[in-house]
Amino acid sequence: MAAKQMKVVTREEVAKHNKPGDLWVIIDTKVFDLSRFVNLHPGGAAVLYNADIAGQDATEAFYSLHRQEVLLKPNYARLQVGNIQDETPQIKLLAPGELSQVPYAEPGWLTKGYHSPYYTENHRAFQKAVRKFVDEVIVPDGQAREEDGKRASQSVVDAMAALGMHAMRMGPGKHLKGLKLMNGLVKPEEFDYFHEMIINQEIVRCAARGYGDGLMGGTVIGLPPILNFGSPEIKAKIVPEVLSGKKFICLAISEAFAGSDVMGLQTTATKTPDGKHWIVNGTKKWITNGTFADYFTTGCKTEDGFTVILIERGEGVETKPIKTAYSATAGTAYITFDNVKVPVENTLGQEGAGIFVMLSNFNHERWVMCTSSVRAQRTITEECFKWASQRKVFGKALTNQAVIRAKLAQMIARCETTQTWLEHITYQMNNMSYKEQAAKLAGPIGLLKMYCTQAGQDTARDAQMIFGGRGITRTGMGRLIEHYHRTIGFDALLGGAEDVLGDLGVRQAMRNMPANVRL
Numbered sequence: 084m085a086a087k088q089m090k091v092v093t094r095e096e097v098a099k100h101n102k103p104g105d106l107w108v109i110i111d112t113k114v115f116d117l118s119r120f121v122n123l124h125p126g127g128a129a130v131l132y133n134a135d136i137a138g139q140d141a142t143e144a145f146y147s148l149h150r151q152e153v154l155l156k157p158n159y160a161r162l163q164v165g166n167i168q169d170e171t172p173q174i175k176l177l178a179p180g181e182l183s184q185v186p187y188a189e190p191g192w193l194t195k196g197y198h199s200p201y202y203t204e205n206h207r208a209f210q211k212a213v214r215k216f217v218d219e220v221i222v223p224d225g226q227a228r229e230e231d232g233k234r235a236s237q238s239v240v241d242a243m244a245a246l247g248m249h250a251m252r253m254g255p256g257k258h259l260k261g262l263k264l265m266n267g268l269v270k271p272e273e274f275d276y277f278h279e280m281i282i283n284q285e286i287v288r289c290a291a292r293g294y295g296d297g298l299m300g301g302t303v304i305g306l307p308p309i310l311n312f313g314s315p316e317i318k319a320k321i322v323p324e325v326l327s328g329k330k331f332i333c334l335a336i337s338e339a340f341a342g343s344d345v346m347g348l349q350t351t352a353t354k355t356p357d358g359k360h361w362i363v364n365g366t367k368k369w370i371t372n373g374t375f376a377d378y379f380t381t382g383c384k385t386e387d388g389f390t391v392i393l394i395e396r397g398e399g400v401e402t403k404p405i406k407t408a409y410s411a412t413a414g415t416a417y418i419t420f421d422n423v424k425v426p427v428e429n430t431l432g433q434e435g436a437g438i439f440v441m442l443s444n445f446n447h448e449r450w451v452m453c454t455s456s457v458r459a460q461r462t463i464t465e466e467c468f469k470w471a472s473q474r475k476v477f478g479k480a481l482t483n484q485a486v487i488r489a490k491l492a493q494m495i496a497r498c499e500t501t502q503t504w505l506e507h508i509t510y511q512m513n514n515m516s517y518k519e520q521a522a523k524l525a526g527p528i529g530l531l532k533m534y535c536t537q538a539g540q541d542t543a544r545d546a547q548m549i550f551g552g553r554g555i556t557r558t559g560m561g562r563l564i565e566h567y568h569r570t571i572g573f574d575a576l577l578g579g580a581e582d583v584l585g586d587l588g589v590r591q592a593m594r595n596m597p598a599n600v601r602l
């Protein structure tokens with residue numbers, strides 16, 4: 084279709100179009116013909132016929148009531164009929180992949196003129212490529228699926244698989260060998276936890292919490308036990324299917340009976356008399372991606388303790404969606420296992436050593452959650468800074484109010500402290516063996532996660548105060564704030580409740596308390 088021919092007009096000409104049936108406005112030097120749209124306008128017709136708006140420059144009024152994205156929607160973009168002669172737009176749209184220039188909207192290492200000891204040129208090139216991909220492919224799908232509740236589009240899952248993204252989200256390791264990562268941008272042996280952190284932090288910018296978990300969150304936590312404890316046969320079958328996005332897996336541990344206290348699990352697995360199969364009975368609750376998973380990495384109670392068993396969807400396995408505060412796109416499930424027959428070869432790790440299998444993954448899982456939580460807060464801080472700068476109250480921008488600045492100060496400080504602590508821990512992960520990480524980082528990661536999610540909740544509350552009623556409205560200016568405030572609880576609970584993790588951090592530290600110290 085040929086591009087629409089735009090008129091070039093003067094402000095005086097626009098001013099003549101100020102009545103019913105002939106209504107134009109100027110928004111940032113662009114001229115919109117609202118003559119027919121006026122009766123469809125969600126904000127009503129009267130506001131558009133106002134003498135300060137009709138035929139006038141409505142830029143300030145528009146941006147105090149609408150998000151930029153309104154004008155990007157094709158049905159609204161087509162209302163533009165021209166541009167003001169000899170003027171250029173003042174409001175800049177970020178191109179896909181571009182960094183925000185809003186202060187503190189990007190972590191320090193991505194802020195012009197600042198330095199960091201942790202990131203190489205390769206990390207920077209990698210971040211650029213990942214952001215572009217996320218902006219172009221993930222963000223639009225994330226916003227749409229969070230709304231309609233359907234699972235992440237297979238086209239997105241496939242596009243991520245083609246870049247090796249599902250594999251990279253498992254962290255550095257042997258599973259990357261031979262893969263072309265981000266079109267060859269990073270060599271498998273050079274991929275480190277900072278690369279992984281970049282992927283997580285970029286994805287979370289889609290600002291769709293349920294979708295973020297729906298987008299293979301189950302794989303991030305459900306596949307590592309296969310990679311680390313599965314037999315060669317199991318690995319050879321499952322890993323390629325899942326990392327190519329053809330099949331889906333989830334981690335099935337929590338139950339109605341037991342959440343953070345995994346010792347309380349009641350799902351049982353008993354051997355058949357011939358010893359060739361497990362018979363699994365029980366239920367699982369709040370299982371991310373469970374509604375569409377093909378495989379379930381399942382914590383079971385067995386004769387001599389706990390055992391983790393890989394269960395394939397089939398006879399006796401049923402999954403039902405659980406309605407949570409975020410979207411059904413996450414696939415949060417209640418699962419019933421009813422006399423499910425599973426080959427003993429599907430046992431992950433030693434029989435009776437399931438606690439070890441489950442615990443071994445917790446550090447990475449919690450660290451992943453920290454990476455996301457920290458970045459999500461930054462997006463909210465950016466929203467608040469933008470809003471407080473453009474919103475006028477009593478004739479002045481909100482940023483003129485000391486109470487608003489005090490809230491921004493706290494939000495920024497939380498972004499900076501959590502990111503800096505996260506980078507410190509990530510650096511340790513890069514320089515420690517998996518065993519060392521287990522010994523030395525469980526406590527610090529527990530404390531970091533506790534602090535990240537506490538900070539997130541404080542930021543959610545502050546943001547809601549800054550946005551007022553808009554912060555509790557699902558559409559419009561404050562929609563990201565409403566979403567964040569509604570879903571922050573997930574961060575504080577998933578992967579171990581905040582209080583439990585704080586306590587874990589202190590208990591780990593107590594173990595290292597020298598017996599010979601006194602005040």
Ligand code: HEM
Pocket residue numbers: 108115117124125126127130131136141144145148149153154159162558559560
């Ligand atoms: C191209 C021009 C415009 C388009 C496409 C447009 C579109 C919209 C849309 C989609 C909404 C719903 C917002 C949401 O919930 O996301 C809305 C609300 C509104 N619009 Fe417009 N609008 C335009 C111009 C204006 C102008 C110039 C004014 C000037 C006062 C205005 C005043 C309002 C008001 C008062 C609301 C209700 C806001 C609220 O509920 O907080 N609109 N408009």
